[in-house]
Amino acid sequence: MIAKHEAVLAALLVAAVLAAAAVSPWLIFILTIATAKGIAVLGILLLLRAGQVSFGHALFVAFSAYTVAFLAPVLNDVALLLPLGALAAMALGLVVGAFVVRYREIFFGMLNLALSMVFYSLLEKLYTITHGTDGIRVSLPRFFGMALERHAYEWAVLVTALVLAVACAVFARIYLASPMGQGLSAIKTREARLEFMGVSARLVLLSAYVISALMAGMAGAIIAMTSRHVTPHLGYWTASGELVFIAILGGAGGVIGPFLGAIAFELVRVYAAASFADAWQLILGTTLLLVIMFARGGLWGLVLKLTGRRA
Amino acid sequence: MSGVLLSAKGLRLAFGGVKAADGIDLDVMEGEFLAIIGPNGAGKTTFINMSTGYLKPQGGEISFAGERILGLSPRAIVRKGVGRSFQLPQLFTEHTVLENAALAVASREGFFSALTPLLRPRWREEAMELLERFGLTGIAHTRADALNEGARKLADIAMAVALKPRLLLMDEPTSGVAASEKMAIVERLATVLRDARVTAVFVEHDMEVVGRFADRVAVWSQGRIAALGTPDHILNDPDVRREVIGIETGGSHAAA
Ligand SMILES: Nc1ncnc2c1ncn2[C@@H]1O[C@H](COP(=O)(O)OP(=O)(O)OP(=O)(O)O)[C@@H](O)[C@H]1O
Numbered sequence: 312m313i314a315k316h317e318a319v320l321a322a323l324l325v326a327a328v329l330a331a332a333a334v335s336p337w338l339i340f341i342l343t344i345a346t347a348k349g350i351a352v353l354g355i356l357l358l359l360r361a362g363q364v365s366f367g368h369a370l371f372v373a374f375s376a377y378t379v380a381f382l383a384p385v386l387n388d389v390a391l392l393l394p395l396g397a398l399a400a401m402a403l404g405l406v407v408g409a410f411v412v413r414y415r416e417i418f419f420g421m422l423n424l425a426l427s428m429v430f431y432s433l434l435e436k437l438y439t440i441t442h443g444t445d446g447i448r449v450s451l452p453r454f455f456g457m458a459l460e461r462h463a464y465e466w467a468v469l470v471t472a473l474v475l476a477v478a479c480a481v482f483a484r485i486y487l488a489s490p491m492g493q494g495l496s497a498i499k500t501r502e503a504r505l506e507f508m509g510v511s512a513r514l515v516l517l518s519a520y521v522i523s524a525l526m527a528g529m530a531g532a533i534i535a536m537t538s539r540h541v542t543p544h545l546g547y548w549t550a551s552g553e554l555v556f557i558a559i560l561g562g563a564g565g566v567i568g569p570f571l572g573a574i575a576f577e578l579v580r581v582y583a584a585a586s587f588a589d590a591w592q593l594i595l596g597t598t599l600l601l602v603i604m605f606a607r608g609g610l611w612g613l614v615l616k617l618t619g620r621r622a
Numbered sequence: 623m624s625g626v627l628l629s630a631k632g633l634r635l636a637f638g639g640v641k642a643a644d645g646i647d648l649d650v651m652e653g654e655f656l657a658i659i660g661p662n663g664a665g666k667t668t669f670i671n672m673s674t675g676y677l678k679p680q681g682g683e684i685s686f687a688g689e690r691i692l693g694l695s696p697r698a699i700v701r702k703g704v705g706r707s708f709q710l711p712q713l714f715t716e717h718t719v720l721e722n723a724a725l726a727v728a729s730r731e732g733f734f735s736a737l738t739p740l741l742r743p744r745w746r747e748e749a750m751e752l753l754e755r756f757g758l759t760g761i762a763h764t765r766a767d768a769l770n771e772g773a774r775k776l777a778d779i780a781m782a783v784a785l786k787p788r789l790l791l792m793d794e795p796t797s798g799v800a801a802s803e804k805m806a807i808v809e810r811l812a813t814v815l816r817d818a819r820v821t822a823v824f825v826e827h828d829m830e831v832v833g834r835f836a837d838r839v840a841v842w843s844q845g846r847i848a849a850l851g852t853p854d855h856i857l858n859d860p861d862v863r864r865e866v867i868g869i870e871t872g873g874s875h876a877a878a
Pocket residue numbers: 637640641642660661662663664665666667668669709
């Protein structure tokens with residue numbers, strides 16, 4: 312069964328992340344960011360099932376991160392900041408989604424991009440509120456009422472991210488198996504037929520969009536709480552593109568792909584930046600090329616192949 | 623078996639200079655099988671498209687079960703009980719035949735209601751039972767994009783039937799079906815529809831099928847209904863035979 316296979320691989324991945332973080336504590340930060348991005352990419356994957364690519368989902372990451380930054384002085388606890396940031400992004404997703412699900416393909420992609428760039432400019436220009444490109448610092452929050460010292464806090468956020476990642480992956484699996492989730496690929500192949508079955512294709516897509524905004528919001532909140540510094544760059548179009556890149560790198564065939572992709576992406580970035588300063592973009596581009604040409608299923612597809620399973 | 627189910631009055635629709643509907647008046651009676659025949663481009667599909675909300679007529683009225691449906695969306699009309707199948711089958715090509723059927727079954731009851739699997743036992747069983755009635759069990763697990771034309775046609779109709787419509791509009795249900803299988807398939811289809819008490823309108827080019835299964839026949843010609851009556855009457859009409867069926871009748875000649 313693919314389900315059991317996936318569960319085993321997910322457990323191995325979580326164990327590997329925890330082990331790596333224990334062995335080299337400096338990896339905690341990178342792995343937390345990677346896990347967070349994996350959650351956001353999981354949302355991108357849902358939209359990809361419907362054949363739609365959003366080039367603007369960093370909007371929701373940034374919206375949540377700034378929500379956390381603004382609320383932190385008054386509600387300085389992870390237990391409040393995380394859900395509030397995520398829910399704020401989800402609410403924004405509902406509003407933006409109601410508008411963008413009317414469009415498909417290039418228009419869908421570009422509208423998302425346009426809206427995210429509007430928000431990015433606001434973050435940059437409204438200096439009195441956002442401090443522009445300087446961004447906002449987030450003081451060390453409490454963790455469910457406990458005042459932890461920095462190292463313990465970082466561990467706590469990593470574990471929280473992993474718990475959320477597993478929860479989101481399980482949820483995404485259930486969602487994708489349901490009529491609504493299956494309806495996503497129906498939008499891709501024969502949207503008109505859905506309408507002739509009495510089903511609103513827009514509503515199907517909106518459900519995925521809102522979930523994806525929620526997931527991006529979780530990612531944004533985690534990123535804000537672990538980097539403890541939010542800048543407009545979180546919402547820049549390259550950050551949105553990065554999410555799509557990771558989705559393709561990790562593979563859209565299963566819910567673990569986004570996490571494999573995100574971890575590989577962040578690790579390569581760190582090592583590449585350390586060893587060959589300017590080679591990062593080159594490595595990125597070449598990898599994308601190789602994946603598209605030789606491994607359409609991404610890293611997840613390779614894992615399935617290597618372990619003798621088929622998606 | 624009584625009363626008007628679908629009523630169209632004075633439907634008009636032109637595409638540029640082409641009058642695809644030029645004053646269509648038609649009452650479909652509850653319980654009947656009504657065949658639509660007519661040459662290519664006569665406006666048969668256009669009639670189905672207007673009746674299902676896909677195209678909006680420029681003039682006229684349409685009501686279903688006594689209720690005005692003109693101007694409603696395809697979704698709203700489907701929910702009122704008007705199903706359709708397509709001249710070109712509209713299947714979800716990344717899904718198997720079973721999943722296609724299950725999606726249709728699920729759409730009838732709570733597509734959005736719960737996060738239960740599409741192939742949960744109840745939906746799966748109903749979908750399988752549906753496929754069995756259509757003789758599609760053998761290809762239940764075949765992806766829709768790997769089917770031959772005849773199977774795609776049948777799966778397409780099965781999906782429409784899954785919605786349990788009161789009225790089913792079928793656009794050329796037998797085109798693409800191998801000649802050798804055609805009668806058996808139509809026989810099966812007619813049985814399914816009769817058992818489910820579905821009123822049916824079907825566009826058909828095969829006069830043998832029309833003669834055997836239709837209660838009434840409407841002849842379409844250049845956006846108008848040129849004749850309407852029993853198969854006996856219509857299929858033996860010399861004008862119809864010449865213009866629609868393309869057969870010159872020996873005995874009777876229409877005035878030139
Ligand atoms: N959406 C459209 N846009 C422009 N013209 C159309 C459209 N739909 C139909 N037509 C035209 O209207 C006329 C009637 O078309 P329709 O498809 O209803 O014919 P039909 O009787 O179903 O023919 P066939 O037997 O070939 O399926 C044709 O001339 C067709 O080209």
